[in-house]
Amino acid sequence: MRAEVSEVAFRLFAEQGFDKTTVDQIAAEAGLSRTTFFRYFGTKEEVVLGTLAEFGHEVAAALGARPADERPWDSLRRAFDMVTQVNADEPGQSLNVMRLLSDACALMTRRWEKTQGWQSVLVPEISRRLGGGPEPADDPRARALVASAIACLDAATDAWMASDGTTPLSVLLDRAMGTLSELSEQDLPGRPCAQADDQGSCGGAHASVRSSSPSS
């Protein structure tokens, strides 16, 4: 049922873009009312991200199944195998979802919300492995570890998309997470510093002041 609606929605999103597609349109095409649509999907974004949500629990389960004496970072990497597996199995579909994600700003932020959900599920386990009790709340270590791992996953995913899925996600993820685990050994080719240039990301879409500078 949800699947049916999703299918219709994805088609429409692909045809006209996420923002240009209204909920009414989806509901009409899928043969249900606006109201009913919102009973199934809390938000429009949920249609796209619905599947990603439960994934967090699967990753958490995979993490919990890792040997207790493994380094947390490695455990996280292995828990992510679940994700790389899916990408490897269905590259086409994954790529479509990814492209859709980068299309609409709103989707990106929702994606972030999902990963926040992942965090809250993974942090307790890492915190436990890291030593003490569940979590001292003012100890940022577990969160730092988990959030960084997810950040690596995101970076790898984006690179994967940028390469049109040619390089396996698992390889890119190894490279991303490996960079972090080699921090202390790292020594690099010296280079002069230079200016950083700006490129307005999704978040910069809204200019603070439209025309010119307002007088006080």
Next chain:
Amino acid sequence: MRAEVSEVAFRLFAEQGFDKTTVDQIAAEAGLSRTTFFRYFGTKEEVVLGTLAEFGHEVAAALGARPADERPWDSLRRAFDMVTQVNADEPGQSLNVMRLLSDACALMTRRWEKTQGWQSVLVPEISRRLGGGPEPADDPRARALVASAIACLDAATDAWMASDGTTPLSVLLDRAMGTLSELSEQDLPGRPCAQADDQGSCGGAHASVRSSSPSS
């Protein structure tokens, strides 16, 4: 001018919460029209996050000023000194903004958008230091590094807020980023694995299906 409106808005947010405060209300109290409000602030969230935006460039500048032979991770840490400094200088105000941020889900996602902006500004510099040209696009290393550093900053910030600002942010940030740079040395007290428990985060607010399971 923007400052005046911000002041009014912050007061209202503090009194009634972010979501319960409408733009009309802010505009009315600040003595300007809805239209004009949106000329100054593209969105309601912008009122809160306006200052955070430019911060990215300052951090990027600080990063660019670091010696070229410094390890990227350390450079990032030092670039963040700018942030910890502000928190140390005006703990009260920072704490207020933080609390506001965690109040409203919408604000959290916008905050994320801002950090996305930071990324796009910091990545080129790190990519440059990491070796080759500006960025090969399918190389996730620079992004992984920057995103992880920001993730550490976020983790530290949350811990700082959780501790009511008692522990200096710089200390927490050292702890967070230090955890990552000691990954390869890390060895931990063995412990049995256990079940991970779920706690619905902000993103989980929208249930996919309200009542029970719909029949197909």
Next chain:
DNA sequence: CATGATATGGGACTGAGTACTACTTCGCGT
């Protein structure tokens, strides 16, 4: 067949954000 629970639809409402159209005010050149 009656009854109650659940799924659905309709319609009204709020609130953010956009677009367009006036009105004002200020500065400038003649």
Next chain:
DNA sequence: ACGCGAAGTAGTACTCAGTCCCATATCATG
């Protein structure tokens, strides 16, 4: 001083997401 254009501002109407409430249909059980 007068007209004139530019810029800031307000008013208004609109779209769309999301919520709420109520009416109706469907289906199971007694």
